[in-house]
Amino acid sequence: MGIADPSKRLEAMPPYKFQELERQIADKRAAGIDVISLGIGDPDGPTYPYIVKAMQEAVADPATHQYPSNRGRDDFRQAFAEFYDQRFGVEIDPETEVIPAIGAKECIYNLCFAFLDPGDVALASDPGYPVYTGGPILANATPELLPLVPELGFAPDLSAVPADVAAKARLMFINYPNNPTGAVAPEGFFEMVVSFAREHEILVVHDNAYSETTYDGYVAPSFLSTPGAKEVGVEVFSLSKGFNMTGWRCAAILGNAEAIQTYWRLKTNVDSGLYEAVQVAGAAALLGPRGPLERMNETYARRRDLVVGALREIGVEVKAPKGTIYVWAPVPSGHTSTSFCEAVLEEAAVVISPGSMYGPSGEGFFRISLTTPDDRIEEAVERMREHLS
Numbered sequence: 099m100g101i102a103d104p105s106k107r108l109e110a111m112p113p114y115k116f117q118e119l120e121r122q123i124a125d126k127r128a129a130g131i132d133v134i135s136l137g138i139g140d141p142d143g144p145t146y147p148y149i150v151k152a153m154q155e156a157v158a159d160p161a162t163h164q165y166p167s168n169r170g171r172d173d174f175r176q177a178f179a180e181f182y183d184q185r186f187g188v189e190i191d192p193e194t195e196v197i198p199a200i201g202a203k204e205c206i207y208n209l210c211f212a213f214l215d216p217g218d219v220a221l222a223s224d225p226g227y228p229v230y231t232g233g234p235i236l237a238n239a240t241p242e243l244l245p246l247v248p249e250l251g252f253a254p255d256l257s258a259v260p261a262d263v264a265a266k267a268r269l270m271f272i273n274y275p276n277n278p279t280g281a282v283a284p285e286g287f288f289e290m291v292v293s294f295a296r297e298h299e300i301l302v303v304h305d306n307a308y309s310e311t312t313y314d315g316y317v318a319p320s321f322l323s324t325p326g327a328k329e330v331g332v333e334v335f336s337l338s339k340g341f342n343m344t345g346w347r348c349a350a351i352l353g354n355a356e357a358i359q360t361y362w363r364l365k366t367n368v369d370s371g372l373y374e375a376v377q378v379a380g381a382a383a384l385l386g387p388r389g390p391l392e393r394m395n396e397t398y399a400r401r402r403d404l405v406v407g408a409l410r411e412i413g414v415e416v417k418a419p420k421g422t423i424y425v426w427a428p429v430p431s432g433h434t435s436t437s438f439c440e441a442v443l444e445e446a447a448v449v450i451s452p453g454s455m456y457g458p459s460g461e462g463f464f465r466i467s468l469t470t471p472d473d474r475i476e477e478a479v480e481r482m483r484e485h486l487s
């Protein structure tokens with residue numbers, strides 16, 4: 099055993115699927131080719147000015163310079179309570195039903211360590227955000243996949259979960275508006291989740307990373323607005339995408355008070371809380387004007403229409419998503435996800451993500467991210483039209 103050998107649990111992690119594509123991109127760039135990346139879901143717009151201003155003032159205040167508590171500042175928890183009330187009609191007790199998280203990724207990962215023992219199962223949307231499977235694997239538990247298929251509006255068929263799997267399941271990860279499919283929660287789906295979770299005593303984790311990024315008048319609900327949701331679930335709300343704050347690591351977990359207490363117990367052993375100035379800025383973001391967010395959504399909608407239009411022109415049957423920053427589309431026949439993405443890179447020098455990166459049910463699809471400036475998206479779309487028609 100070498101000093102740098104990974105633990106068995108790290109060894110058990112699936113290989114990083116983007117590796118080969120990244121190598122090809124690097125080779126192309128080294129050869130002087132202008133590669134346009136539509137791969138990563140990282141908003142290209144800056145954080146809105148009123149949030150930056152709140153941060154600048156908070157950083158200058160020495161009261162924010164010491165260790166924060168994992169419970170979070172009163173004004174942060176209060177801002178979430180107000181936001182959830184006004185935006186979703188959900189009542190949150192700021193004392194017991196919300197604490198900060200250092201981004202949704204941290205929260206999802208640590209929930210696995212707070213709730214899963216070896217032999218336990220976590221139900222994970224497939225395709226899905228990779229931590230829904232990586233977290234359970236690292237916690238020595240077993241992720242069981244919930245396939246999301248277009249026929250069911252990219253919602254899992256809960257009646258298809260085998261009884262023995264449901265009996266071992268302790269956590270269930272769902273996410274609407276959904277990455278990578280762009281789907282929004284079908285009517286009645288959250289209600290089904292609540293009754294399934296009640297029946298099998300599963301803690302539902304709704305990853306709400308995209309509720310503020312929606313189009314065509316669609317307004318995304320909180321999972322917690324479903325009757326009974328707080329009895330069986332928590333919601334992770336990230337400010338990363340809607341508020342252009344991916345770099346800030348600002349999120350919160352809300353909902354079931356006992357589950358939040360358990361997560362907090364784990365966290366006190368792992369990290370030392372969310373920087374207080376970020377909490378001040380996060381509170382300002384939640385309670386600030388909606389205008390910048392609406393303008394950002396108009397920008398994404400314009401880009402979405404551009405991408406969807408071009409894909410349809412080259413014969414790809416694609417639905418325009420009502421939410422998220424992604425277009426999810428089937429690969430042309432004769433291709434796998436990977437072979438199509440490689441062909442697009444080879445012929446058009448445009449990077450798109452193979453659906454298989456997000457789980458086996460993503461095979462046969464590709465994902466385009468809308469987080470690239472308009473002129474580059476236009477150029478990418480033009481190249482795809484030219485080379486793939």
Ligand SMILES: Cc1ncc(COP(=O)(O)O)c(C=O)c1O
Nearest residue numbers: 201202203227277307336338349
């Ligand atoms: C569904 C989903 N959850 C969580 C995250 C990460 O959120 P955060 O930046 O708060 O860690 C992402 C980022 O791509 C995501 O797509």
